[in-house]
Amino acid sequence: MDADLLERARNVRLAIFDVDGVLTDGRLYFLVDGSEFKTFNTLDGHGIKMLIRSGVRTAIISGRKTPVVERRAANLGIQHLYQGREDKIVVVEELLGQLGLDYSQVAYLGDDLPDLPVIRRVGLGMAVANAAAFVRRHAHGVTEARGGEGAAREFCELIMQAQGTLEPALAAYL
Template identity: 45%
Template sequence: MVLMDVDGVLTDGKIIFTSNGDEVKEFNILDGMGITLARMAGLMTGIITGRESKMVQRRAEELKYDVISQGSFKKLPRYEEIKKQFNLSDEQVCYMGDDFPDLPVLKKVGFSVAVSNARDELKEIADYTTAVSGGEGAVREVIEKILKAQGKFDKLIKEIKA
């Protein structure tokens, strides 16, 4: 399973409020295709985010994430629930983060990832740091890396091109 934070990982971390109070976030289409590739390859995906947002809910439902957990500032207890729910070990989980609330989960998972614009403390303990920043295709980068390591990437691309 590939789990990730939202703000700073799936987005660039900026939040814009319109004059009527609506929240605006940008999601990169590259990451969306990465989530689609993961699903096609049989990888489960999910988000654990401290904030709650209708936009995040909409995007997550659109991409058919297996787990959509919002309002989870303390992420480790929610991570443990997800592991139990899907009968997963730590080694079967990749987690992507960018800031301090992600640290406890990053320390437990089998493959920990810090986006390139993450806090240095996360980069120091992460198994991998992305080449690109959150919101710029970092999720896609990691999913492709996982699929290549599993020997699934080339077959998926051939299917898509056919």
């Protein structure tokens, strides 16, 4: 494990996720009636639940707005949900003020250009394996897994490993 990433992850108190391309594979599915659906990875979901149980707060910031994301966030227990917000750095500023945190205590997982200002500013800014090349180049780290295929789980476990909470969480299943 990269020592710099572990050091950055040690102080994280808030983990923020983008949705399309991070919690999903990035595809948008529209039905004939205009409704939309998304597919989520159960491994990612359990990783987020473990991270929350470890004491790290979680948030979703998405430029798009859809009821399915609201349902997924509620199912996972994600505490802060912001949809339809294109300027993600403004949302992060709001969250920092609300939670009394600073940028060094925030981790962010994204995949595309609208995520980049946050990725570059937070203590741990990561991109998924299939993120845009420019985003990967400017992130602190890149997951091995692709968005919607375990990248969020990997991100959560990195934070937990750095904070010494991963092994106890896994041991509970033995």
